[in-house]
Amino acid sequence: MTNTTEEKKFRSGFVVIVGRPNAGKSTLLNHYAGQKIAIVTSKPQTTRNRIQGIVNVPDAQVVFVDTPGLHKADSALGRQMMREVAAALEGVDLLLLMVDATQSGRGPDEFVLQRARNFEGPVILALNKVDRLPRPKLLPLIASYANAYEFAAVVPISALKGDGLEELIEEIVKRLPEGEAHFPEEQVTDQPERFLAAEIIREKAVDLTYHEVPHALAVIVDKYEETPKILKIHATLYVERDAQKKILIGSKGEMLKRVGTQARKELEKLLGSKIYLELYVKVAPGWRDNPQKVRELDWHVQLEELAAEGEKEEFDLGDEE
Numbered sequence: 001m002t003n004t005t006e007e008k009k010f011r012s013g014f015v016v017i018v019g020r021p022n023a024g025k026s027t028l029l030n031h032y033a034g035q036k037i038a039i040v041t042s043k044p045q046t047t048r049n050r051i052q053g054i055v056n057v058p059d060a061q062v063v064f065v066d067t068p069g070l071h072k073a074d075s076a077l078g079r080q081m082m083r084e085v086a087a088a089l090e091g092v093d094l095l096l097l098m099v100d101a102t103q104s105g106r107g108p109d110e111f112v113l114q115r116a117r118n119f120e121g122p123v124i125l126a127l128n129k130v131d132r133l134p135r136p137k138l139l140p141l142i143a144s145y146a147n148a149y150e151f152a153a154v155v156p157i158s159a160l161k162g163d164g165l166e167e168l169i170e171e172i173v174k175r176l177p178e179g180e181a182h183f184p185e186e187q188v189t190d191q192p193e194r195f196l197a198a199e200i201i202r203e204k205a206v207d208l209t210y211h212e213v214p215h216a217l218a219v220i221v222d223k224y225e226e227t228p229k230i231l232k233i234h235a236t237l238y239v240e241r242d243a244q245k246k247i248l249i250g251s252k253g254e255m256l257k258r259v260g261t262q263a264r265k266e267l268e269k270l271l272g273s274k275i276y277l278e279l280y281v282k283v284a285p286g287w288r289d290n291p292q293k294v295r296e297l298d299w300h301v302q303l304e305e306l307a308a309e310g311e312k313e314e315f316d317l318g319d320e321e
Contacts, residue, residue: 012061013093013176018085018115021068023098024128028159029053029066032169036270037189037196038066052190054183060173061181065092076291089115093176094152095123101133101156104141108148122152122175126168131158194224197267201235201279204262205248208255213247216240218287222280231273238284245281256281 017025026038033053051066067085089095097116099109104127116123125145130138142154153171157164189196198219206214216239223234237259239245249256256279264277287293 008059009178010059010061010180011173011176012063012179012181014063014065014091014182015094015096015172015176016065016067016089016092017096017098018067018089018112019098019128020100020103020109020112023100024159025066025098026051028098028126028128028157028165029064031159031162031165032062032064033188035188036200036266037191038199054187054189055169056181056185057169057173060176061183061185062169062172062176063182064096076289076294079291085115089119092121094121094172095119096126096172097123097151098126098128099145101127101130101138101141104144108145113149116149116151123149124168124171124175125149125151125154126159127154127156128159130156131161131163193271194221196270197221197224197233197263198235200266200270201237201259201263201277204266205237205259208258208262209247211244211247213239213244216244216288217248218284226273229274230276231271232276232278233267234278234280236280236282238282238287240284240286240288242283245283248281 017028019025029038029051030036030053032055037053038051053064053066055062055064095116097112099112103109116125127138127141127145133141138156142156145151146154152175155164155168155171157168159165183190198221202217202219205217205219209217218238219235220238221233221235223232225232237248237256239248247255248259250258260277260279264275267277268275284293
């Protein structure tokens with residue numbers, strides 16, 4: 001008897017996630033990866049770098065590339081973030097456009113749609129946060145986007161609750177090219193643990209602070225030392241003004257202590273190791289408008305410097321007090 005069942009071929013490819021700040025891109029990436037690899041806060045423009053999350057499903061490997069939220073850049077940092085988006089779009093197999101359905105009351109977001117129009121390849125639209133949208137408004141919203149652009153698929157989802165994510169990954173996989181996996185099955189991200197530590201520290205500081213501090217904040221891990229019994233991490237939190245530094249440190253150091261405690265606990269859980277965490281705060285005046293300092297804070301650049309010079313004890317951007 002002849003077997004007419006066609007053998008399913010393995011598929012793999014790169015999928016870039018693009019959308020406005022707070023559209024839920026990092027939440028989606030973390031859900032698929034099964035662990036936190038991108039920080040998530042309620043404050044906009046949290047993601048500043050491209051972050052790859054590697055997801056293995058039956059007969060496929062999907063490499064998601066999370067990107068900074070699309071916005072009109074008005075600083076060196078903002079321009080660097082938009083360059084990260086542009087770089088992420090080069091050479092990928094599929095564009096996943098993510099839209100916050102609750103923010104689409106006036107119809108399709110033309111600023112976001114322009115990225116789809118400039119992309120040469122399939123584009124899938126994920127309408128996120130549909131659990132917060134009254135059902136009578138969902139179908140007209142889907143229709144308005146379908147009329148604005150010919151998407152390969154439109155999938156309503158809730159990245160936070162997990163609704164629709166199986167359907168979304170199925171739509172993605174069937175449009176990826178056939179080919180072998182790009183990464184080992186056990187690998188979940190391309191970012192080093194050193195960078196993940198810096199991002200977790202920044203996440204906690206962003207969540208706990210207010211006013212302009214979250215946007216003026218950058219974190220660099222100066223020392224990352226693994227010993228048989230404990231992982232030692234020394235990190236510097238950079239802000240732009242003395243007033244921001246005072247907020248971040250808090251009365252008698254209480255705020256910085258809270259940041260450190262929350263970050264240490266989450267890192268111990270993520271990395272499976274006991275951690276000694278020491279934090280410093282420095283002022284780097286106007287770093288967001290200084291292209292050189294923005295570049296120095298990019299983790300890709302930090303890795304290049306470490307590779308070239310060996311383990312570097314400190315990336316000094318400002319005056320410590």
